[in-house]
Amino acid sequence: MRQALFRARAALARLALSATAGLALVVAVVPGTEAAAERRVALVIGNGAYQTVPSLDNPLVDSKAMAAALKRIGFEVVEGYDLKLDGMRSLVSEYAAKLDGAKVAFVYYAGHGVAVAGENYLLPTDTVLKSEADLDFRTMNINLVLRQMQREDRVNVVVLDACRDNPFAKELARSLKTRSAAVGAGLSEIQVNSAAGTMIAFATDPGKTALDGVAGQNSPFTTALLKHMETPGVSISTVMDRVREDVWRSTNEKQRPWVNTSIIGEFYLNPVAPTVKVAAVDSPGAPLPPAVPGVASGALPNPQALEMKLWEAAERSGAPEDYKAYLEAHPNGYFAQIARNRIARAAAPAPGAPARTAVSEADLKAETGSAATEESLKLSPKDRAEAQQRLKALGFDPGGTTGKFGPGTRRAITNWQKTRGIPESGFLSKLQQTALWEQSEEDFRKLAAAKPVERVRTVAPRPPRPAPAHGEARNEAYARPAPQQAQPQRGGGASLGEVGNFLGGVGNLVGAIRR
Numbered sequence: 094m095r096q097a098l099f100r101a102r103a104a105l106a107r108l109a110l111s112a113t114a115g116l117a118l119v120v121a122v123v124p125g126t127e128a129a130a131e132r133r134v135a136l137v138i139g140n141g142a143y144q145t146v147p148s149l150d151n152p153l154v155d156s157k158a159m160a161a162a163l164k165r166i167g168f169e170v171v172e173g174y175d176l177k178l179d180g181m182r183s184l185v186s187e188y189a190a191k192l193d194g195a196k197v198a199f200v201y202y203a204g205h206g207v208a209v210a211g212e213n214y215l216l217p218t219d220t221v222l223k224s225e226a227d228l229d230f231r232t233m234n235i236n237l238v239l240r241q242m243q244r245e246d247r248v249n250v251v252v253l254d255a256c257r258d259n260p261f262a263k264e265l266a267r268s269l270k271t272r273s274a275a276v277g278a279g280l281s282e283i284q285v286n287s288a289a290g291t292m293i294a295f296a297t298d299p300g301k302t303a304l305d306g307v308a309g310q311n312s313p314f315t316t317a318l319l320k321h322m323e324t325p326g327v328s329i330s331t332v333m334d335r336v337r338e339d340v341w342r343s344t345n346e347k348q349r350p351w352v353n354t355s356i357i358g359e360f361y362l363n364p365v366a367p368t369v370k371v372a373a374v375d376s377p378g379a380p381l382p383p384a385v386p387g388v389a390s391g392a393l394p395n396p397q398a399l400e401m402k403l404w405e406a407a408e409r410s411g412a413p414e415d416y417k418a419y420l421e422a423h424p425n426g427y428f429a430q431i432a433r434n435r436i437a438r439a440a441a442p443a444p445g446a447p448a449r450t451a452v453s454e455a456d457l458k459a460e461t462g463s464a465a466t467e468e469s470l471k472l473s474p475k476d477r478a479e480a481q482q483r484l485k486a487l488g489f490d491p492g493g494t495t496g497k498f499g500p501g502t503r504r505a506i507t508n509w510q511k512t513r514g515i516p517e518s519g520f521l522s523k524l525q526q527t528a529l530w531e532q533s534e535e536d537f538r539k540l541a542a543a544k545p546v547e548r549v550r551t552v553a554p555r556p557p558r559p560a561p562a563h564g565e566a567r568n569e570a571y572a573r574p575a576p577q578q579a580q581p582q583r584g585g586g587a588s589l590g591e592v593g594n595f596l597g598g599v600g601n602l603v604g605a606i607r608r
Contacts, residue, residue, distance in 0.1 A: 214235070253293075
């Protein structure tokens with residue numbers, strides 16, 4: 094976020110000074126708070142595609158929106174969606190490794206969660222609970238995640254939008270028999286370590302269930318959190334107060350978020366933006382002329398004024414990079430869609446890719462993909478593999494990138510369609526292909542750049558062997574080189590290919606002696 098603001102303000106200053114020829118731009122960034130330079134790491138998990146209980150419509154939408162918001166305010170985000178138990182454990186392990194040296198740890202979970210005997214458990218998509226023992230082996234106890242966060246002295250924030258009905262309440266109540274009262278609705282209160290500086294936030298009061306909201310949209314709790322968490326210079330306590338009020342009103346006083354915190358002092362999810370000073374000089378040592386209006390030293394203008402100035406500057410220049418600077422600073426701004434349209438018109442489509450024109454959301458949601466619409470795209474195996482890779486880059490795992498659309502790919506397409514509010518058919522249409530390419534472009538490039546370069550072992554060509562003479566015919570089996578097989582190399586050992594070459598040489602020698 095800081096880098097985006099820096100680039101955006103630099104672009105504004107450059108455009109404002111463009112009328113003055115021969116000037117060099119000098120930009121100095123003075124951090125507004127020490128927290129702006131600290132490492133902040135977040136874990137985001139959204140589970141909705143449950144296999145043995147009714148699926149949930151909104152966790153995927155909620156968690157992806159949360160991951161994007163956290164990235165915008167400077168968090169490194171470790172994210173995963175529709176995870177089975179092994180996937181959740183692996184992701185939490187990856188998150189724990191990244192926490193080393195971080196000053197802020199944040200966790201957001203959306204999906205099914207259960208409370209039994211005062212303990213809270215997060216449910217992977219492959220959970221099957223038939224007895225109390227299954228809780229230890231087939232779910233993830235939230236305390237396991239908390240222990241990873243509290244290993245160092247840092248600020249810890251845990252947000253759980255998982256206070257839904259317990260889908261295993263009857264099974265667990267039967268297994269617990271006389272202790273059936275220990276199976277609670279919603280989640281149980283979590284006591285925080287006062288020395289660790291921890292905040293726990295539930296979507297509703299402990300022991301209560303939260304509303305999931307309209308299918309395909311954010312839940313009431315996550316809607317309110319997304320609305321307020323990016324507000325710069327507002328403490329997290331104030332953010333949660335505003336969230337509580339919004340949720341209480343939007344649910345007609347049926348749901349009230351609950352917070353327990355031991356954080357001392359003020360902590361900001363989005364610290365005050367750094368002060369930017371801009372000056373133009375025509376030679377070293379020359380006096381600084383007056384600063385650019387709106388970006389002068391001292392306090393920055395309010396966000397709306399800054400957004401307006403950036404947009405006006407981009408409109409005057411018409412340059413795609415200036416529209417991009419506007420979007421980096423205001424991805425959800427008043428003119429964001431227009432800026433995307435300008436950029437799309439200026440970009441030439443890549444070979445083999447769908448036309449890079451802006452897709453109307455109304456047209457996109459009105460078009461249903463089918464086997465016929467997908468067939469009309471005439472996707473080659475390479476195109477299909479790229480579609481699978483793009484789905485994977487967005488967090489919708491197709492189960493492989495083979496170039497063949499099987500059940501895994503159909504499921505991934507359906508889940509992606511669900512997050513975009515598109516009719517869920519599992520098949521692509523022309524507009525949907527264009528939308529998928531546009532949405533995944535940045536993540537797809539990162540995924541492609543992260544692929545390891547495959548190392549190919551080269552073997553020097555062997556000179557052709559002369560045809561065997563009469564006495565050599567029976568030694569042909571020994572003379573023929575053995576096929577090379579991929580075998581692990583052991584220290585000082587010979588490969589099968591080398592053994593074959595040696596036996597071939599022995600065969601030639603025997604044939605020569607017999608002649």
